[in-house]
Amino acid sequence: MNNSKKPVTRFAPSPTGYMHVGGARTALYAWAFARKQGGTFILRIEDTDKEREVPGSIEHIIESLRWLGLEWDEGVNIGGPHAPYKQSERLESYKKYAQMLHDAGLAYADPYTAEELESFRKKAEEEKRPFLYRDHRPENPPVWDGTKPLRLKITDITSYGWNDLIRGDLKAGPEALDDFILLKSDGYPTYNFAHIIDDLEMGVTHIFRADEFISSTPKFLALYDALKKVTEIERPLFATLPPIMGPDGKKKLGKRDGAKDLLDYQKDGILPEAMMNFLAFIGWNPGTEQEIFTPKELVDAFDISGIQKAGGALNEEKLLWVNKEHLKRLTDAEFLEKALSFIPSHISTLDTFKERISKVVPVLRERISVFKEITEMTEQGDLEIFFKDPTYSKDLLLCPEKQRKGIEVSSSTLIEYLNELKSILDTKASDISKEEAKELVWPYADSKGRAIVLWLLRTALSGRERSPDPFTLIEILGHAEAVQRLTKAIEKLHENA
RNA sequence: GGCCCUAUCGUCUAUCGGUUAGGACGAAAGCUUUUCAAGCUUUAAAGCCGGGUUCGACUCCCGGUAGGGUCACCA
Numbered sequence: 001m002n003n004s005k006k007p008v009t010r011f012a013p014s015p016t017g018y019m020h021v022g023g024a025r026t027a028l029y030a031w032a033f034a035r036k037q038g039g040t041f042i043l044r045i046e047d048t049d050k051e052r053e054v055p056g057s058i059e060h061i062i063e064s065l066r067w068l069g070l071e072w073d074e075g076v077n078i079g080g081p082h083a084p085y086k087q088s089e090r091l092e093s094y095k096k097y098a099q100m101l102h103d104a105g106l107a108y109a110d111p112y113t114a115e116e117l118e119s120f121r122k123k124a125e126e127e128k129r130p131f132l133y134r135d136h137r138p139e140n141p142p143v144w145d146g147t148k149p150l151r152l153k154i155t156d157i158t159s160y161g162w163n164d165l166i167r168g169d170l171k172a173g174p175e176a177l178d179d180f181i182l183l184k185s186d187g188y189p190t191y192n193f194a195h196i197i198d199d200l201e202m203g204v205t206h207i208f209r210a211d212e213f214i215s216s217t218p219k220f221l222a223l224y225d226a227l228k229k230v231t232e233i234e235r236p237l238f239a240t241l242p243p244i245m246g247p248d249g250k251k252k253l254g255k256r257d258g259a260k261d262l263l264d265y266q267k268d269g270i271l272p273e274a275m276m277n278f279l280a281f282i283g284w285n286p287g288t289e290q291e292i293f294t295p296k297e298l299v300d301a302f303d304i305s306g307i308q309k310a311g312g313a314l315n316e317e318k319l320l321w322v323n324k325e326h327l328k329r330l331t332d333a334e335f336l337e338k339a340l341s342f343i344p345s346h347i348s349t350l351d352t353f354k355e356r357i358s359k360v361v362p363v364l365r366e367r368i369s370v371f372k373e374i375t376e377m378t379e380q381g382d383l384e385i386f387f388k389d390p391t392y393s394k395d396l397l398l399c400p401e402k403q404r405k406g407i408e409v410s411s412s413t414l415i416e417y418l419n420e421l422k423s424i425l426d427t428k429a430s431d432i433s434k435e436e437a438k439e440l441v442w443p444y445a446d447s448k449g450r451a452i453v454l455w456l457l458r459t460a461l462s463g464r465e466r467s468p469d470p471f472t473l474i475e476i477l478g479h480a481e482a483v484q485r486l487t488k489a490i491e492k493l494h495e496n497a
Numbered sequence: 498g499g500c501c502c503u504a505u506c507g508u509c510u511a512u513c514g515g516u517u518a519g520g521a522c523g524a525a526a527g528c529u530u531u532u533c534a535a536g537c538u539u540u541a542a543a544g545c546c547g548g549g550u551u552c553g554a555c556u557c558c559c560g561g562u563a564g565g566g567u568c569a570c571c572a
Contacts, residue, residue, distance in 0.1 A: 014572050049571055114570080121569085128498035130568045149570050167502075175500045175568075184570040191572045215501055215567040242503080243565065249508070252565060281521095285510060289520050308510080310503050311565065318509065318522045367534050382533095438530075451531055458532070466533035 007039035007205045011065075011072070012195060014046040015057040019064040020259035021314060022210065022244050025279045029241065030208040031070045032280070032302040042202055043075030045086045046195065048188045064262040068279075069272050069295055074202075082202040087194050094189040097197050098150055098182050100230040107182055107226075109144035110151050112136070134179045150183040152193075152223055160218040165206070165239040166307045167214075176218040192216065196223055199236050208239045239304060242283045242311045249313035269342055269371020270319065274326040278319045283308045292325045324369035332361045339364065342374040343383070352387040352481075359476045360386045363468050382464065386476055389485065390463025392492040397459050411493045414456055417448060418493070421457055422486045431478045434471035441471070460489035 011027035013019065034041040043065065045058055062077055074080025084090055101107040110133075112120075117133075124131040134154060144150055154177055161171040182193040189197070199207060217238070224235050244253045253259045265275055277293050285308075286293075286301040293301065327335065336357065340348065347353055363386075368374060377383040384390075398411060424440055432440070445453040458470040461482060467473065474482045 012572090016572075046572065052571065110570085117570090124568090125498085130499050132568085170501080173500050178568085181570055186570075188570085190570070195572085210566095211502065212566055212572090217501095240502090245565080247508090250564065281509065283509090287511075289511085291509095291521055308503095312510085313508060315508050315522070321522055363534090366536095442530075445530090454530085455532070462532095464532090468534080469530085469532085471530090 005205060007034055007037045008042065008203050009034045009039065009206050009208060010042035010044050010075075010199070010202065010204050011070075011208075012044040012046050012198070013061050014049065014052070014191075015054060015061065016049070016052045017054050017057050017060075017255065018261040018263070019061050020253070020255060020262060021279060021282075022253055022259065024064065024068060024262050024275075025244060025282060026208055026210060026241060027065060027070055028068070028276060028279050029239070029284070029302075029307070030206070031072075032299050033206060033208065033239075033304065034073075035299045036302050039205075040073045041070070042080070042082075042204070043072040043077070043085065044198060044202070045076050046191060047086055047088045048184075048191065048194055050088075050186070050188070060263070067263065067266050067272050068276055087189070087198065090194075090198065091187065091189075093201060094183065094194055094197055095187075097227070097231075098189075098193070101152065101182070101226055102144055102150060104226075104230050105153070106155075106229065107144075107150050107152050108138075108141035109148040110181070111138050111142050111148065130175050132175070132178050134177075137179060146187060147185055149181045149185050151179040151181055152219075152226060154179055154222050156222075156225070160221045162217065162221060162238070164214075165237055165304050166242075167240050167309055170214060170217070170240075172215065172218045176215055177222060178219065180219050192219060193223070196220060196227075200227075200233050204236050206239055207236050208241060211240050211243050214240055239307070242308050244282055245311045245313045247314055247316070249311075252311070253314055265319075267372075269338075269374070270323050271326045271338070274319070274323040277326065278322045281318075281322075282312045282314065292322065292329075294329075320369045327365060327369065330365075332358065332365075335365050336361050339371055339374055342371040344375070344378050347378060347383060347387060350387045356386055356476055356478075363472060363476070382466070385462050385464055385467060389488065390461075392460075392463050392489055394492050394495060396463070396465060397456065397489055397493055409452055415490050415493050417453060417456055418460060418486050418490050420444065421453070421460075422483055422490075425474070425479065425483055425486075429479060432474065434469075434475040437471040437474040457486075461485050 009030035011023075011030050013023055031041045033039070043062075045061075047053055047058075058076065065072070072078065074082060075085045079085075098107060120133075120136055121131045133151070134157070137153075142148060157174045157177055159171060159173050160177070161169060164170050180192050181190050183189050198204075224233065227233050245251060246253045246257050246259075251257055262275075266272070273295055276295055276298065280293070280298055280302075281291070284302075284306050286303075287306055290301075330338070339361075364374065368377075374383065394411075397414065421441065421444070424444055425437075428436065428440065441453075441457065445457075454470060458467060458473065459465075461467075461470055461473040461477065477485070
């Protein structure tokens with residue numbers, strides 16, 4: 001159909017709230033497809049439901065897309081040859097086509113009240129059959145004066161079959177076909193009508209959509225058929241994505257079931273390129289064993305044939321892993337720049353922070369898979385130890401004799417060890433690397449018992465049950481600070497000894 | 498209820514009639530200069546069920562079953 005042309009895809013959210021992973025993934029595929037083929041990606045806002053519109057959500061959606069790294073070539077905010085890109089500003093177009101359809105006898109005004117419709121619907125439900133408006137199609141519809149909804153008149157009630165780029169040949173029974181509303185009584189178009197007109201006018205060639213639209217596809221097809229009778233059109237191709245399920249894999253992921261705002265992932269400190277990578281893999285794979293992709297690699301590898309038919313569950317553990325892999329690919333400087341906003345100011349304003357942070361970064365990146373964990377480390381005091389004197393617990397320093405079975409070590413022995421460690425460090429009275437520190441300390445630790453000496457040294461330097469190894473700590477803290485901490489640890493051991 | 502979509506390890510998936518059914522996340526175990534983390538090694542773990550078609554089916558067809566979607570003046 002459009003094989004020779006550059007593809008045009010679009011993402012067309014409605015501004016009814018935040019954007020979650022489902023929408024983001026649909027946008028991502030449409031974007032990647034267009035980018036791969038050198039085509040155009042459009043952002044259009046489907047704001048025809050004034051009731052459900054949530055103020056600020058357009059901005060929120062734009063921010064989400066920008067964060068993810070999905071730049072659009074045409075659309076809201078930036079304009080383009082088919083502006084405007086908000087449906088509420090395109091009412092003239094819809095009216096024009098509606099008028100053409102109406103004048104050709106392909107659309108008619110709906111005379112029923114909401115109550116009448118409701119009773120029809122109820123009756124259908126009671127009789128356990130689908131509600132079909134066309135069962136109640138008026139013989140002599142009223143004049144269409146704009147105050148009544150305008151419905152498409154389906155003349156050919158058949159089963160429709162069509163091809164989907166992802167699902168293959170699809171079909172639907174005539175039950176799926178009905179006289180649906182084109183223009184509402186408030187003058188706004190329905191989604192069913194507006195998106196088709198827009199896609200046509202904007203030259204969209206490939207529609208990436210969620211799978212809930214499969215069952216309304218016959219209606220779209222009937223509209224295209226009707227439109228063909230009044231004007232010249234070329235139908236876009238459908239690419240229907242598999243659903244994203246919740247973590248239990250059972251229910252389709254929706255806002256009601258806790259689908260997170262995309263920007264919540266940003267707040268957690270997920271890297272946008274990791275999010276993109278992760279999103280792409282829910283329902284798509286490159287057919288190779290590569291799992292980690294930069295945005296560019298993703299675009300290059302993207303192909304519709306790699307998209308799944310079956311739904312996939314959202315697995316946040318995997319997201320964490322993907323994020324960690326992307327974190328590894330950052331330089332230390334890049335890592336620090338991004339991590340900074342997750343470090344509270346009472347730490348980042350410390351003089352020692354500026355001195356030591358570059359040495360702490362490698363330790364940090366080894367321990368976290370998402371920036372939020374830095375904040376958690378802070379809350380637990382695990383980050384402070386690099387910059388501020390630790391508070392000691394004597395028990396912790398003593399721990400070796402309690403934990404290592406059968407080894408009796410008195411606190412006076414430990415004091416002796418620490419004093420000797422101090423003088424060992426003093427043999428090189430300057431800052432040393434962790435390798436040098438290890439060379440220095442190792443023979444001594446070996447002679448007195450590694451487990452005890454290393455544990456003692458580490459807890460004396462960190463004051464914590466868990467921390468990086470002592471040699472790394474010595475490198476980070478520097479000679480003077482390391483010796484000072486050992487001195488303090490000795491004082492602690494002297495207490496009521 | 499009608500119509501429609503889907504079905505491989507717990508999860509994401511490879512396989513496009515012939516494989517010891519492969520990989521990744523997670524899990525478990527082990528190793529290392531003996532905390533934690535990281536790293537390395539190893540292990541457990543899958544074709545929904547029943548019929549066909551075929552020399553041969555995870556793969557193709559049919560029927561069940563299960564899950565999902567849809568039947569709005571919402572998108």
